[in-house]
Amino acid sequence: MKSDKRTKLRFDSRAVYYPPDEGTNSIGAPLIMSSSFQYDADIYQQVVDGERKSVNIYGRCGNPTEYQFEEQxxxxxxxxxxxxxxxxxAAISVALLGILKSGDHxxxxxxxxxxxxEMLDHRYTDYNIETTFVDTADPEAVRAAIRPNTRIIYFETIANPTMKVAEIPPLVEMAHERDIIVICDNTFASPYVFRPxxxxxxxxxxxxxxxxxxxxxxxxxxxCMKSKLLPADFMEKIRWSTMVKLGSPLAPFNAWLLLRGIQTLGVRLARQCQTAATLAAHFEGHPKVKRVWYPGLESHPQHKIAKKQMPDFGGMLTFEVESADAALTVLDNLELCCxxxxxxxxxxxxxxxASMAFLDVPEEQRRQMNIADGMIRVSAGLEDARDLIADFDEALSLI
Ligand SMILES: Cc1ncc(COP(=O)(O)O)c(C=O)c1O
Incomplete structure (x- = not known):
């Protein structure tokens, strides 16, 4: 199928379809484990002349299975x-380091x-790159933080662990008027739920x-890039200037496993969103639960924005019990959930x-991030929601 026809397919079809492998006609992606690739004289000359870019040279520069993952x-x-x-x-580091220079903000x-x-708050400051941390759900706070040397506005589309959803159009408009690049971490949403x-x-x-x-x-x-600000060859540039030099390519076997994952992303996420919504509604009425964060709940501070921006609300939610000890008791007594x-x-x-993903963040900063000690973050899986509720209820009955 021609590439322009592929791009017109709906999400699940795009995720499932691979062009058959040229060498073998296999309909599954071939796994190429080689770390080195044989040159012929033509390829050698093109590489020497700098004319050849994403080519099979050496595994740290790229690999055919990795290129297939990039295409999907x-x-x-x-x-x-x-x-x-x-x-x-590595993706976050390569994107940031590929753009930022000493003196940038x-x-x-x-x-x-x-x-x-941690990287922005500590390590990048060692290289004279400063960061101002703000609430990006408040466009005025972002506007006030912008300086003449601001190069990047960075946020997560569904932010861990409060599931915050910033409204994107005002941020993009404000950034692009000033030639500032907008970068989003879309991990919690996934491209099924949202495509920034x-x-x-x-x-x-x-x-x-x-x-x-x-x-x-x-x-x-x-x-992934689609940008009016960045040059078309930006990604190739950072591949060579940053990713290859930092030594952070995707390993071929991992690329192959991730390619398999992409094919079922739609069906998994549809179910995970449904289960997360069911759990969120259940926790919201639970006597042992102080508060629930799920963008699909009307009680979520950015519910209206999430509804406008996203076709679904994701597979992640957080709820809060009375204390860190209570949270630990609940998690230690879950049997079906890990x-x-x-x-x-x-x-x-x-x-x-508070004590896992954000352990390195000082308590005062955790408070500013709205991270409470009794929070429990849940990533909904594919189990039957009724069994998950029974598992949580049994553990919650112990606090
Ligand atoms: C939102 C978010 N971004 C980035 C990362 C880093 O991903 P990795 O562990 O693949 O380096 C994580 C890891 O948990 C994450 O939750």
């Missing part, structure tokens, strides 16, 4: 270019994945480890954001 990611994100990386954090949401926050490039965002970073892979068996990441780091897999996973 472009299809499901609606991107013009994609760069696969070893992890979600970033405006970033208060509530991002802890390692993203369709809303004018310049770069999307994904931890493919999560919903895209979907089976908790592979670490990987991707940067008490585990990470999210987006076929099994329901739970964690305590």
């Amino acid at each position: 990611m472009m299809m499901i994100e609606g991107a013009d270019a994609c760069l696969a990386t070893a992890s979600g954090m 970033v405006v970033c949401d208060w509530t991002t994945y802890s390692s993203t926050h 490039l369709e809303w004018g965002v310049d770069l999307v970073v994904e931890s493919a480890t999560k919903f895209i892979g979907g089976h908790s068996d592979a670490i990987g990441g991707a940067i 008490f585990a780091a990470s999210l987006g897999g076929v099994r329901t996973t739970t964690q305590i954001p």
